[in-house]
Amino acid sequence: MSGESSPRFATIAVLGRPNVGKSTLLNALIGYKLCITASKPQTTRHRLLGVLTRPDAQLAFLDTPGIHRGQTRALNRALNRTAKAAGDEADISLWVLDVLRQDEEDEAVGQWLETQTKPLVIALNKIDRLADKSALLPMLSALQERYKPVSIVPVSALKTRGIDQLRDALLALAPAGEAQFDEDDITDRSEKFLAAERVREQVVRLLRDELPFSTTVEIENFQRDGNLLRLGAIIWVEREGQKAIVIGKGGAQLKTIGTQARQSLESLFGCKVHLETWVRVRENWSDDERALRRFGLDQI
Ligand SMILES: Nc1nc2c(ncn2[C@@H]2O[C@H](COP(=O)(O)OP(=O)(O)OP(=O)(O)O)[C@@H](O)[C@H]2O)c(=O)[nH]1
Ligand SMILES: [Mg+2]
The missing domain is CATH 3.40.50.300 (P-loop containing nucleotide triphosphate hydrolases)
Known part of the structure; x- marks a missing residue:
């Protein structure tokens, strides 16, 4: 042809x-x-x-x-x-x-x-x-x-x-070969994964100096409610002291993380987002193979 x-x-x-x-x-x-x-x-x-x-x-x-x-x-x-x-x-x-x-x-x-x-x-x-x-x-x-x-x-x-x-x-x-993905596909990851990443992005940007490598984020709740997306995110840290850092004085730090993450999520999903965040401790998760599996970090 x-x-x-x-x-x-x-x-x-x-x-x-x-x-x-x-x-x-x-x-x-x-x-x-x-x-x-x-x-x-x-x-x-x-x-x-x-x-x-x-x-x-x-x-x-x-x-x-x-x-x-x-x-x-x-x-x-x-x-x-x-x-x-x-x-x-x-x-x-x-x-x-x-x-x-x-x-x-x-x-x-x-x-x-x-x-x-x-x-x-x-x-x-x-x-x-x-x-x-x-x-x-x-x-x-x-x-x-x-x-x-x-x-x-x-x-x-x-x-x-x-x-x-x-x-x-x-x-x-690029060698000759058929497309492997639909033309509308941008990734193979779930919306839940991308949402967790957007929350983690704010945690890294705001707190990396204080909390090197010790946080990860899990989305616990992901619900569409008309044109509103309701999300619940758990920010995991390794020690009680780190929990206090993420929350900040009077909850100020967590509030900033939440506000910025919500804006980022709204532009990702193109709709209004209601985001709730919790901070939880799991001792030494970054050196714990089982915890890494749970957070999907052992995948290769
Ligand atoms: N000035 C400038 N900054 C850049 C450019 N590309 C990336 N950056 C900045 O470099 C920093 C690191 O960018 P990332 O894209 O997160 O780097 P990465 O290689 O993915 O980093 P890891 O995921 O930690 O391995 C960010 O602050 C970016 O804004 C560039 O072309 N010019
Ligand atoms: Mg990178």
Whole structure:
């Protein structure tokens, strides 16, 4: 048939150390805020599928937790396992680097990627923050020389610069194949999962400095009531003292979390949301394999 190319499909793992902008980049690539983001490392905890459907191709992006070292709790091991399993599963590796800072954690990710035989594309992110643009060229050639990627694309995920070029580079690598998802599907995760993530996003943004890695969120109640969505969220912490931090003086902190999460949920679901929040303690959950299973954090 003249003029019509056969459909293409690829799974692309978005990989890199924590905080380089993987989740922001996935959102920019699919043009939709699916993944939560924060200025603190180790925000993403799950493999999260985000689908981009084009008339002639479908790209399935996998957001992943930042690959990191030096922490040994069960949660940290699970996060690294999740990221690497997504990398193993994908057809293409998209490695995200921060143009301003490359360190030994990036180096470790690079070494792991060198053991992979699939096509590698590098996104050199946060170029909006690079004052001296002349530094870019030597960086690109050093990365090209060292890792031999199919292409390197300088981007700003935050300002959506270079995103079309990156998408085109990935589309060009996609093998022939039928779409695996309906054209309206953006993810395979439930609304309940996405709701829990929006609440956790606010907890991370507001409290990460005080509560590193010790909170997780579970949605207990998810009910549609006409044009209103009623949600109940449990914020799990590891100790009584942390519970007091999340609640804050006179409940002020929890109120801020609730208000901001509700606004975020209203834009996600496009309707009014009534959100109730509770804080509960589960001792040492982040180093407890059973608790990780309960919170869905052991999945790879
Ligand atoms: N200036 C600038 N900031 C960015 C850019 N991309 C991401 N960021 C910021 O970098 C921080 C981390 O972004 P995330 O997308 O959460 O990073 P991540 O790699 O997913 O982090 P983890 O999930 O913790 O591994 C956030 O504050 C983002 O707003 C960019 O292109 N420019
Ligand atoms: Mg992330």
